[in-house]
Amino acid sequence: MEHLHWSPEFILLAVLGCIFIYSLLTNAIAKTILTLPIIFMVVGYLCARPIETLAEPEVMNDGKRLLAEITLVLVLFSDASRVRFKALRQNFQIPLRMLVIGMPLTIVLGMIVAYGFNPESGLAMALLTAALLTPTDAALGQTVVTSADVPERLRQTINVESGLNDGLVLPFVLFGAILASAGMEGANTDGLATSALVQIIVGxxxxxxxxxxxxxxxxxxxxxxxxxxAAGGVAFLAVAFSAYIGAEFVGGNGFIAAFVAGMVFGNSYKHKIHFIGEFMEGIGQLLTMFAFLVFGALLLPDGLEHMTWNVLLLAIIFLTVVRMLPIWVSLLGTGLTSREKLFLGWFGPRGLASILFTLIILDEFDFPGEEELLACVSMTVFLSIILHGISAAPLSKWIGRDAK
Incomplete structure (x- = not known):
């Protein structure tokens, strides 16, 4: 009986059962404060101990890395492909300001705050921490981008920003990781700068x-x-992964290549592109479920183990001041009300991109203070999943009343 309880088959059946039950109750769940990230993070956390027994640590790490890479390539490509430059011409000012002014200010302010909390880790680790926690995930507040109460221009702004900022922040993540890794004792830094530039240019x-x-x-x-x-979904996979593998083959960064390929594909393809959205609503959503499950099972327990009051305070500051102040500054002169600026500032949830970047970076590089980095990212994403998930519906109605 004990063997059955902890067997891989039993655990997999339990997870698949949760996925099936979630699928059956999607409409009912949509009317509550529960969200997909909350549900599967909790499922993962509850399954943490048995999941750790499924395989050797090396095999688990390889599995985490593979899941993260596949999911990130698809997310980067699909998000970028949905951004239409022609459609943005009528309402480009707000998302452009948030990306061109707000995002760099967020990274700079985040780096200053992270360094202030932990100066012994150095500026490179502070930059990496800030970069990992800058990309936003609209899925954590899905109610906001689908609610009829929220004005169209705000919904479009949130979609565009979250679709583009994860790809735009990638070079900062890469540079932060390389610089932090180079600071390790005995690290070989020969050619690191050249390699980073080649990746960012060739990708x-x-x-x-x-x-x-x-x-x-x-x-x-x-x-x-x-x-x-019906072949559109298969073609989408071929384009996304060809760009990734092609860039890696010639020394470029595959994730940046997938992001740029998605943007170019979406704006060059003249026929309907609905197959990407349909694919991501199916297989993409399944990958997202597993990504949050992995976060709850493998990242969150380690993050909680190394959590301190400093880490908790830092996470809260990243979700509030570090995000909202730069967005407020970037939106000065746009004509938006204070309420709308606060709304756009608050709905910058940290989620899938931060999780996937962290999984890949921790596997790829060695850093000083990895435990603190993991704790900071885990706690920020954990709080974001909860706070943005439960606040999405009431704040959507709040901003809707203002619009009326």
């Missing part, structure tokens, strides 16, 4: 090449009625 070039080439090839196939509509 976008490969993304442009693959995104445009695949878009035009698919357009041609559809114009000649050679391509079945």
């Amino acid at each position: 976008p070039l490969v993304g442009i090449l693959f995104g445009w080439t695949f878009a035009k090839a698919m357009d041609s196939a559809q114009d000649q009625n050679l391509m079945a509509e």
Whole structure:
């Protein structure tokens, strides 16, 4: 009986059962304060001990890394592909200000705060911490971007910002990780700067090449009625992972390539692109479930173990002052009300991108003070999942009343 309780089959059946029950109750859950991230984070945390027994630590690390890479490539490509430059022309000022002014200010302020709390870790670790906690995840406040109470321009702004800032922050994450790793005693720093520059320059070039080439090839196939509509999801996978693998093959950063490829593909492909959204609502949502489950099972317990009052305070400051003050500054002169600025500042949830970046960076590099970094990211994402999840519905109604 004990063997059955802890067997991989039993654990997998339990997780699949949770996924099935969630699927059955999606409409009912949507009317509550519960969200997908909250549910699967809790499921993962409750399954933490048995999940750790499923395989050796090395195998578990490889599995985490693979899940993180697959999910991040799809998220970066799909988010970027949904941003239409033509549609943004009428309402580009607000998201552009948040990305061009707000995002760099968030990183700088976050680095200052992180360094102030833990100066012995150095500026590089402070930069890495700030960069990991800068990208936002609209899925944590899904009610906000789907609610009819929220004005269209605010919903569009949140979607555009969360769709683009995870890809735009990647170079900062990469530089922070390289600098922090180079600070380790005995680290080989030969060629690190050159390698980083090559990754950041070559990655976008490969993304442009693959995104445009695949878009035009698919357009041609559809114009000649050679391509079945149902094949769009398969083609999406091929484009996203070809850009990633192609960039890695020639020394570029695959994640940056996937992000740029998505942006170029979405704005070059002349036919309907609904297949990407449909795919991400299915397989993409399943990957998201597993990503939050992994967070609850493998990252959150370690983060809680190393949590201190300093870490908790730092997480709260990152979710409030570090996010909201730069966004407020970036929106000065836009004509938005104070209530709208606060709303956009608050709904910068930290979620999937921060989790995936952290999983990959911790596996790729060695840092001083990894435990503190993990605790800070875990606690910030944990609080964000809870606070943004439960505040989405009431604040949507609050901003809706203001609009009326």
